Amino acid sequence: MLDRRFIVENAEKVKQNCAHRNSPADIDRFVALELARKAKKTEVDQLNQKANEVSKSIGKADPSQRETLKEEGRRLREQTAQAQAELAQLEVEQESIYRAIPNMSHPDAPIGVDDKANLERFRGKTTPRQFDFKPLDHVELGEKLDLMDFEAGARVAGHGFYFLKNEAVLLELALQQFAVQTLLGEGFTPTITPDLARNDVLEGTGYIPRGPETQIYSIENSDLSLIATAEIPLGGLLAGQTIEAEQLPIKLCGISHCFRTEAGAHGRATRGLYRVHQFTKIEMFAFTLPEQSEGMLDYLRDMECRLFDALEIPYRVVDTATGDLGGPAYRKFDLEAWMPGRGEFGEVTSTSNCTDFQARRLNARYKIKGEKGTHFVHTLNGTAIAISRAMIAVLENHQQSDGSVLIPEVLRPWVGKERIEARRK
RNA sequence: GGAGAGGUGGCUGAGUGGUCGAAAGCGUCGGUUUGCUAAACCGAUGAGUGGCUAUAAGCUGCUCCGCAGGUUCGAAUCCUGUCCUCUCCGCCA
Numbered sequence: 001m002l003d004r005r006f007i008v009e010n011a012e013k014v015k016q017n018c019a020h021r022n023s024p025a026d027i028d029r030f031v032a033l034e035l036a037r038k039a040k041k042t043e044v045d046q047l048n049q050k051a052n053e054v055s056k057s058i059g060k061a062d063p064s065q066r067e068t069l070k071e072e073g074r075r076l077r078e079q080t081a082q083a084q085a086e087l088a089q090l091e092v093e094q095e096s097i098y099r100a101i102p103n104m105s106h107p108d109a110p111i112g113v114d115d116k117a118n119l120e121r122f123r124g125k126t127t128p129r130q131f132d133f134k135p136l137d138h139v140e141l142g143e144k145l146d147l148m149d150f151e152a153g154a155r156v157a158g159h160g161f162y163f164l165k166n167e168a169v170l171l172e173l174a175l176q177q178f179a180v181q182t183l184l185g186e187g188f189t190p191t192i193t194p195d196l197a198r199n200d201v202l203e204g205t206g207y208i209p210r211g212p213e214t215q216i217y218s219i220e221n222s223d224l225s226l227i228a229t230a231e232i233p234l235g236g237l238l239a240g241q242t243i244e245a246e247q248l249p250i251k252l253c254g255i256s257h258c259f260r261t262e263a264g265a266h267g268r269a270t271r272g273l274y275r276v277h278q279f280t281k282i283e284m285f286a287f288t289l290p291e292q293s294e295g296m297l298d299y300l301r302d303m304e305c306r307l308f309d310a311l312e313i314p315y316r317v318v319d320t321a322t323g324d325l326g327g328p329a330y331r332k333f334d335l336e337a338w339m340p341g342r343g344e345f346g347e348v349t350s351t352s353n354c355t356d357f358q359a360r361r362l363n364a365r366y367k368i369k370g371e372k373g374t375h376f377v378h379t380l381n382g383t384a385i386a387i388s389r390a391m392i393a394v395l396e397n398h399q400q401s402d403g404s405v406l407i408p409e410v411l412r413p414w415v416g417k418e419r420i421e422a423r424r425k
Numbered sequence: 426g427g428a429g430a431g432g433u434g435g436c437u438g439a440g441u442g443g444u445c446g447a448a449a450g451c452g453u454c455g456g457u458u459u460g461c462u463a464a465a466c467c468g469a470u471g472a473g474u475g476g477c478u479a480u481a482a483g484c485u486g487c488u489c490c491g492c493a494g495g496u497u498c499g500a501a502u503c504c505u506g507u508c509c510u511c512u513c514c515g516c517c518a
Contacts, residue, residue, distance in 0.1 A: 042475070045487040052487090055499040059443040066498085073498030223508095242435085242472085365472095370454065374472075 001360050002101055008034050017104055020111050020322040025100040033094040040087045047083055051076035103357040106331035110321045117321035121333070124308055124315040126397075128338045133401045137341025138392040139272035141399055142168065145420055150272070160262065160270075160277040167420045171394065171407075172280060172387050174414035179282040179385040180253060182307060188253040188284065193233035195257045199223045201236035204362035206328040206354075215260050230254030230283035231381040238287060238364040238377065245368045248377065249288040249296060253384065256281060272392070274346060279388035286380040287364065290356065293378035297353040300382035301333045304349045307385060310410045313393045314338040316345060328354040335383075337393040348389045351382030 007014050008031050015027045054073045061069055105111075110119040142148035146166055153162035164172055180190055199209045202216065202225055209216045209225045217226040227233060234254045258281050262270075273279075284303060288296050301317065308315050320332035329352035336345035356376035359365070365374040398406045403422035407415045 038475075041487085045475070048488085049486060051498080055497095056443070058498055070498045075498095077498070244435095 001098060001357060002103065003356075003360070004034055004098075007031065007101065014101065014104070017322075018101065020105060020113075021102045021325060022113055022323045023100055023102050025097050025102075027097075027101070030094060030097045030101070033090055033097070037087065037090045037094060040083065040090060044080060044083045044087055047076060047080040051080055102325070102327045103330050103355060105322045105325065106353070108319070109325070109331050110319055112321035113323035115321065115324045118324060118334075119319045119321070121317045121319050123317070124305060124313070124335075126309065126312045126314045128314045128340070129397065131340065135340040135396060135399060137272065137339075138395045140341070141395050141405065142272070144403060144422065145405065146423055147395075147420075148273070157277075160275070162273065162276060167415065167417075168391065170415045171391055171411070174407075174411040175385050175387050175390055175394075176255065176280065176282060177414045178310075178410055179307060180255065182310075183251075183253040183282070183284065183303070183384060186251070186303065188251045190253045191230075191234070191255070193227070193230045193254045193256045195227055195259070196224045197227050197232050197236060199225055201239060201362075202227075202232055204239055205232050205235040205358050206326070206361070207232060213263065215263065217259050217261055226259035227256060228260050229258050229281060229381070230256035231285060234283065234285040234381070235358055235362055235364075235379055239362040240364070242365040242367055242374050243287075243377075245289060245366045248366060249286055249292050252285045252287075254283045254285060256283065258386075273388040274342075274392060276388055279386060281386045282384040284351070284382040284384050287359075287377045288380065289366070290375070290378050293353050293355060293380060296378075296380050297331060297333070297351060297382075300351040300380060301335075303384065304333075304335050304351060304382060308335060308337065308348070308393075311390070311394060311408045313348075313390075313397050313408075315348065315393075325352075328352070328357045330355045330357070337389070337397075339392055339396050340399075341392075341396040346389065346392070348386060348393060349383035352380065354379045354381070 002014070007027065011027055011031050017023075018025050018027060051073060054069055054076060058066055058069050058073070110117050112118075136144070139148075139150075147164065147168035149163040149165060153160075156163075184190060196219065199218070200223075202209045207216060207228060208214055209218050215228055219225060231254075233256070234252050237252070238250075257278060259278050260276075262275055262277060284300055286293075286296050286300065305315075305317065315335045315337045318334045318336055320329070320334060325332055332350060332352040334347050334351075335349040337348040339346045355378050358379045359376040362379075364377050364379070366377050367374045394408065394411075395405055398408060400406060400419075405420040407418050407420065412418050
C-alpha cells in the first residue's frame with residue numbers, strides 16, 4: 001500500500017496513476033476520509049488523555065473524593081468508546097478504498113490500459129531457429145517421447161494437472177540445479193519455502209486468498225492457502241521484522257511448488273504445460289534499501305536473461321504497461337520466450353520492483369544505526385526459472401528433425417545425456 | 426492426536442491491579458582512561474502515530490508487554506477466546 005500522507009499530499013498524481021492502472025479507487029473520497037479520520041483520532045486521543053488523568057488521580061486521592069472521581073472517569077470512558085466506534089467506522093470505509101489503490105508507477109513504464117501497450121525493450125542472444133521441418137509443440141513432443149501424461153494427471157487431480165515422466169523429470173531437476181547453482185554463484189541464499197502460507201502473508205504480498213476472482217487455493221477450516229509463488233513465503237520472511245540497514249540488500253532464492261486455480265483462464269493457451277495448476281519454480285527475491293531497488297530490478301532482469309541465454313532460448317524482454325502491472329509493482333519486466341510449437345512468444349519470467357508497497361503491508365522495516373526511527377524496505381521478486389514454461393521452451397526450441405531433442409549444454413551435467421532420443425514404440 | 430509449560434524492549438529475563446513503556450544483565454552508541462588493543466568507569470539507548478516549534482535539535486498527546494475481546498475509574502498483571510513456540514508421550518516419511 002501507499003503511504004496515507006503521500007496520497008493526501010499527492011492526490012492528483014495518485015488519481016492519474018489509478019487511471020493509468022485501471023484502478024477504480026475513489027481518491028477524493030479517500031482523502032476526505034483520511035482528514036475525517038485524523039480529526040476523529042485527535043478527538044479520541046484527547047478524551048483518552050482526560051480519562052487517563054482522572055484514573056491516575058484516583059490512586060492518590062482522598063478516599064472521600066474517590067466515588068466522585070470514579071463517576072467522572074466512567075463518563076469519560078463512555079465518551080471515548082463512542083468516539084472510538086465512530087473512528088472505527090471511518091477506518092472500515094477507508095480501508096476498502098485503501099486496498100484498491102495500486103502502487104505508483106515508474107516514470108519510464110509504458111502507459112496503457114492493458115498488455116497491448118507493453119513495450120519490447122530488447123531481445124536475447126539466441127535468434128529463433130529456421131526449421132527445415134514443421135516444429136511440433138511440446139504436447140506432441142511429450143507424447144512422442146513419453147515425457148508427460150496429461151490424461152493420468154486429469155484422472156488423479158483434474159484438468160490442469162499432469163505427470164512428468166522419464167527425461168522430463170531429469171529436465172526438471174536439471175533446470176532446478178542449473179538455476180540454483182547460478183544464483184548461488186551470485187550470492188543468493190538458497191531456500192526451500194513452505195508451499196502453504198497464512199492468509200495474512202498472502203495479503204501482505206498483495207495476493208487475495210478469497211473471492212470470486214482469486215487465483216489461490218485455500219485450505220478448508222484453516223487460514224492457510226497454497227502459495228502461488230515463493231514470493232509469498234519469502235516476502236513473509238521479514239514480515240513484522242526490523243533489520244539493520246547494513247544487512248541490506250538481501251538476495252534470496254526460493255524453491256517451491258506453485259499452485260494456481262487459473263480461474264477464468266479457460267479456453268486460450270491452456271494446452272499442455274503452459275497454464276497448469278501446479279508447477280515448480282525457482283524464484284529470486286530481494287529486500288533492499290530504497291536507493292538500491294531500481295538497480296536491483298535491472299540486476300534481476302539481467303539474471304533472467306543470463307539464464308535463458310545459457311539455455312539457448314530466444315526471447316524478448318518486455319516492459320510492462322501501467323494497466324498490466326497489477327497492484328504492488330512499480331515496474332515490471334517480463335521475459336517472453338519464443339515457442340516454435342505455438343508460433344508465438346510466451347511469458348516465462350517476470351520481475352517486479354514493488355518498492356515499499358508490499359513492505360508497508362508486511363510491516364518489514366530497516367533501521368539505520370545511530371538514527372532514530374525505522375523505514376520500510378523495498379521488495380523485489382523475479383522468476384529465475386518456472387519449470388513448466390521453461391520446459392516448453394527447451395523442448396520446442398531444441399527439437400531435431402529426427403524427433404529427438406538436444407539438451408542444452410548447461411543442463412547436460414544434470415540430465416546425464418546430451419539428447420532425448422526419439423522412442424521406438 | 427494426548428499431556429504440560431510459556432509468549433514482556435536488539436537479546437536474556439524480572440514484574441500479579443495505580444508511582445510500569447516496564448528492574449537487572451548483555452548488546453549497541455558516546456565519553457573518560459590508554460603507546461595500541463582489551464579491561465574498567467561514566468552516560469545514553471524500544472517502536473508506531475498525531476500535534477507544537479522548526480535548518481537541525483527539541484517539547485508534547487495517544488497507542489503498543491503474541492493477537493482479539495471482557496472486567497475495572499484504572500490491566501503487562503484478573504477473565505474468555507485465539508494464534509504461536511517449547512517439552513514429554515503416541516503415531517508417522
